[in-house]
Amino acid sequence: MHIEIIHLRNFRGIRELDWRPSRGVNCLIGPGDSGKTTILDAIELLLAERQNVTFDDLDFYDARPSNTIRIGAVICGLPKEFLRDDRYGLLVGGWNAATGQWRGEPAESDAFMPALYLLLEVDETLEPVWSIFIGREPGDKSKRIRFADRKAMAPSRLGVYADRHLSWGRGSALQRVGAHPEKLPAELNELMRSARDTFAEKSSQTFADIIRSVSPDIAGLGVQIRNNLLANLDHTSFSANASGVALHDGNVPIRRMGTGSSRLAVAALQSAESAGRHFLLVDELEYGLEPHRISLLVSHLRERAQASGQVFVTTHSTTVLREVRFSEVFICRRDARNGSALARPAAATTAPLLEAKRYVRDKGEALLARSVLVCEGQTEIGLLKGYAEGTAHPFQANNVGLVDGGGSEAPKVALHLASLGYRTAILTDSDVPMKTADSTALSKANIPHFQWGNNHCTEQELFCGIHGAQRGELLSRIADGIGAARMLGELFSSTRVKFESIDEVVEFIENDENARRVGKLAHEARWIKNNFDLCFEIGYHDVAFAHLLGDGSLTSHFEKLDDWFSADA
Numbered sequence: 001m002h003i004e005i006i007h008l009r010n011f012r013g014i015r016e017l018d019w020r021p022s023r024g025v026n027c028l029i030g031p032g033d034s035g036k037t038t039i040l041d042a043i044e045l046l047l048a049e050r051q052n053v054t055f056d057d058l059d060f061y062d063a064r065p066s067n068t069i070r071i072g073a074v075i076c077g078l079p080k081e082f083l084r085d086d087r088y089g090l091l092v093g094g095w096n097a098a099t100g101q102w103r104g105e106p107a108e109s110d111a112f113m114p115a116l117y118l119l120l121e122v123d124e125t126l127e128p129v130w131s132i133f134i135g136r137e138p139g140d141k142s143k144r145i146r147f148a149d150r151k152a153m154a155p156s157r158l159g160v161y162a163d164r165h166l167s168w169g170r171g172s173a174l175q176r177v178g179a180h181p182e183k184l185p186a187e188l189n190e191l192m193r194s195a196r197d198t199f200a201e202k203s204s205q206t207f208a209d210i211i212r213s214v215s216p217d218i219a220g221l222g223v224q225i226r227n228n229l230l231a232n233l234d235h236t237s238f239s240a241n242a243s244g245v246a247l248h249d250g251n252v253p254i255r256r257m258g259t260g261s262s263r264l265a266v267a268a269l270q271s272a273e274s275a276g277r278h279f280l281l282v283d284e285l286e287y288g289l290e291p292h293r294i295s296l297l298v299s300h301l302r303e304r305a306q307a308s309g310q311v312f313v314t315t316h317s318t319t320v321l322r323e324v325r326f327s328e329v330f331i332c333r334r335d336a337r338n339g340s341a342l343a344r345p346a347a348a349t350t351a352p353l354l355e356a357k358r359y360v361r362d363k364g365e366a367l368l369a370r371s372v373l374v375c376e377g378q379t380e381i382g383l384l385k386g387y388a389e390g391t392a393h394p395f396q397a398n399n400v401g402l403v404d405g406g407g408s409e410a411p412k413v414a415l416h417l418a419s420l421g422y423r424t425a426i427l428t429d430s431d432v433p434m435k436t437a438d439s440t441a442l443s444k445a446n447i448p449h450f451q452w453g454n455n456h457c458t459e460q461e462l463f464c465g466i467h468g469a470q471r472g473e474l475l476s477r478i479a480d481g482i483g484a485a486r487m488l489g490e491l492f493s494s495t496r497v498k499f500e501s502i503d504e505v506v507e508f509i510e511n512d513e514n515a516r517r518v519g520k521l522a523h524e525a526r527w528i529k530n531n532f533d534l535c536f537e538i539g540y541h542d543v544a545f546a547h548l549l550g551d552g553s554l555t556s557h558f559e560k561l562d563d564w565f566s567a568d569a
Contacts, residue, residue, distance in 0.1 A: 001153065001278045002310050003043070004074040004095055004115065008341070010067035012038050015339025019330075020100065021312065024305040025298075027285075027324045028314045028343060030332035031370040031399050035341045036314040039332070040157070040281045042071045043312060045128075046120045048278060050155035051144070055126045061339055069122040072133065075153070076100065076115045082149070083114055091132050091142050092116055104135045118145070155279035174236075190210050192233075200232045207231035259288030264297060278309030286317035298323040321364035326357045329365060333421045344421065350460055351460040359416055369401030371423040373561070374414040378404055378456050380427055382532045386539025387558060395565040411438035418445045425450060425564055431457040450561055453553060459528065460519030461539065464512060465554030466546045471515055472506035474542045482527050494521045 014035050028036040045053060060068045074095050078479075085087045094103040094112030106114040107254065117133040119141065130144040175562040211229050252498050280301060286294055298320065305311045315321070321329065329346040346367075347353075359366075366372045375381050381402045388394050395402075405413045410426055411434065418424040425448040428434065434449075442449050452461040463471055479487050479502050488499050495517065499505050509515040521527075528534050546555050 001075055001077045001079070001308075003279070004076050004097060005100065006039070006043070007072040008039070008072065009044050009070040011042055011069050011071060012059060012061065013334065013339060014038055014341045014554060016068075017343070019343040021330070021343075022328060022345075023310065025302050025311045025328040026315065026330055027320065027323060027328050028312070028330050028332050029316075029321065029364075029367050031368060032316075033334065034332040034370075035334045035338070035343075036315055036332050037283055039313060039343065040283055040312055043073070043279065044157055044281060044401045046071045046073055046118055046130075047153050049147075049151050051128065051130055051150070053128055055122050055128060057273040059122070065124040065126065068124075071120040071122070072117060074115050074117050076113055077222040078114060078116060079152075082116070087149075088116060088145075089131065091134055093135055101134065102252050113196035115434055131508070139306065147246040154171065155281050156277040157283070167483075191495065196233045200230055203231050254429070260290065260293055264289070264293065280304065280309065280311045282311065282313040285313045285315050286320050291319045294319050297322050302328075316368055318364040318368070321367070322361050326360060329360055331420055342421075346420070348420075355412070356416065359413065363403050366401050366403040366417055367420075369422070370399035371565075372401050372403055372414075372417050372425075373404050373564075374405040374410050374417065374424065374426045375527070376407060376410050376428045376458075378532055379529050381534050382535025383462075383543060384561070385460070386536035386541075387543045387547070388539075390540035390544025393565075395560055395562075398565050400565050411435075411442055414447050415445055416440055418447050427451070427561070429457045430455050431460070448564060450557065450564075453559060457520070457523040459522035460516055461554055461557070462542070463509060463519035463522070465557070466542065466552045467549055468510055468512075470546060470549075471509050472544075474538065475506055475509065475518075476502060477538060477542065478522065478527050478534070481531060482539075487527070490521060490525050491518070494525075 002023050003021055005018065008014050011034065017035065017039070019039070028037060028039060043441070055069070057063050057065055060069060062122070076097070077094055078092070080087075081087060083092065092106055092114045093116070094106035094110075095101070096103075096110070096112050098111060101112075102115075102117065103112050106112050107188035108114075117135065118135045119131050120128060121131075122128045131141040132143070132145070133141050207230070211231065215229055282301070285297065289297065294317070301311045302325075305426070312513045313320075327345070327347055330343045331346055332341065332343050334341040347356065366374075373384075375384070382406060384395070384402060389397070401411065403417075405411075405426065405428075410428060414424050414426040424445075426442065427450045430451040430453060434451075439449070451456065452465070454460075455463070456464065462474060466474065484502055488505070491499055491505060497508070499508070505518070509518050523529075528538065543554060543558060546552055547558060549555070
């Protein structure tokens with residue numbers, strides 16, 4: 001079985017969502033509060049094995065129960081027994097996967113394959129109602145799925161907390177595994193009885209003195225003891241239903257292993273063939289796992305999905321994005337103003353296929369933010385991060401991510417991210433004019449373009465865009481980073497001026513034109529370009545101090561960036 005399309009209406013933070021997942025692995029990514037976990041919750045509720053679910057006001061969009069919750073999904077690939085007339089054969093509709101159309105009747109000759117449309121509705125009464133939507137007439141719905149079939153369709157979920165699945169108990173993964181899981185409760189109870197008998201026999205001497213001392217008092221108060229008082233295990237607290245039997249590694253319960261190990265063990269149990277799960281839900285797949293174990297788990301889930309069913313995962317990890325395939329990635333976006341949400345395939349882009357794949361794998365951090373500033377390179381990223389920390393103006397608090405645009409490729413990266421629905425801007429040097437075609441495309445896509453003025457590269461703007469008294473501090477910081485001997489040698493080669501010390505260079509760059517020349521040399525000699533830590537320190541100390549002084553063109557540029565960071569996205 002697999003889900004062809006999901007419809008959400010008025011469920012938690014999502015007012016409206018229509019999504020067509022893929023047949024295998026579906027990796028939902030996006031910024032926080034974009035609805036990823038809500039989608040997993042909706043699938044879990046719609047296909048719930050036990051329907052004694054409780055709802056409250058916060059489950060409704062805008063916390064208003066007048067907004068009726070509707071969660072629906074078209075299920076295809078139904079087992080043959082589901083299509084019998086005495087099961088659901090008279091209730092199935094038809095789904096055309098190519099056109100995304102639904103009919104009240106299947107017609108395989110027209111590519112409308114047999115499908116069930118399952119529906120969960122919750123109104124102001126807070127009572128959930130599950131049904132099969134037929135759609136042959138307005139309001140045409142039928143009875144709910146019977147329990148045995150709900151059990152077969154119920155999804156398995158691997159969340160942050162997974163301890164209960166490592167014990168035999170109601171609802172655990174272990175309870176479903178095996179050739180005859182239905183026989184397990186009776187057999188476990190028989191083992192419990194044997195354990196109680198053994199305990200009673202071996203504990204008689206341990207508790208004998210206590211029992212002898214309390215027996216007269218109990219009898220004296222008229223408590224009638226039919227047999228002899230003895231100490232034994234209480235079957236109501238030591239039973240299979242209370243998860244008293246857990247999976248062990250020798251004498252140590254598996255649940256006491258590391259977070260990652262216990263999670264992987266649960267994943268293996270939940271996806272075991274004998275567990276009969278068609279739908280696997282994994283929230284924050286990366287939780288507790290090292291990169292190589294993430295790779296292993298993704299491969300395991302993909303193999304399981306190819307055998308039967310679908311996998312739905314969420315992630316905030318670029319490591320996961322490097323492991324999943326391009327066609328498996330869906331970008332979640334939610335408009336906080338009206339609750340409209342979408343889950344868009346990363347492949348739905350006009351960018352060339354190889355470039356689009358590279359953006360997901362190499363620049364995946366951008367896909368996890370709400371707004372993205374594409375910088376020309378790591379120099380600008382280091383400066384901005386240092387500036388944000390030094391001024392206590394953290395752009396990260398506004399869900400803004402910075403991404404390395406790769407020099408001249410930056411406009412393409414910005415256009416690609418904007419096409420995926422991200423609020424995007426670009427920051428570049430101005431020493432080399434941008435191509436007219438790129439500038440026009442950015443303007444057409446409403447992508448703000450921030451750049452240094454006066455045809456400056458970043459290094460020139462650093463030296464020329466701050467107050468003259470600061471230039472010495474900036475120069476000394478760079479000299480400490482790259483070595484004074486190297487700086488003095490390269491300055492002589494460039495200017496033909498023999499400097500005996502850094503202090504002499506400080507005097508030299510008090511002149512604006514000289515500062516511009518040194519900035520150009522800093523760019524050409526790559527004094528800071530490949531040193532992220534040095535760029536961060538310059539941003540933290542020098543750019544932040546320039547902001548405090550409120551003087552110079554550099555401060556003006558950073559204030560404009562600040563305004564964009566904090567603008568309503």
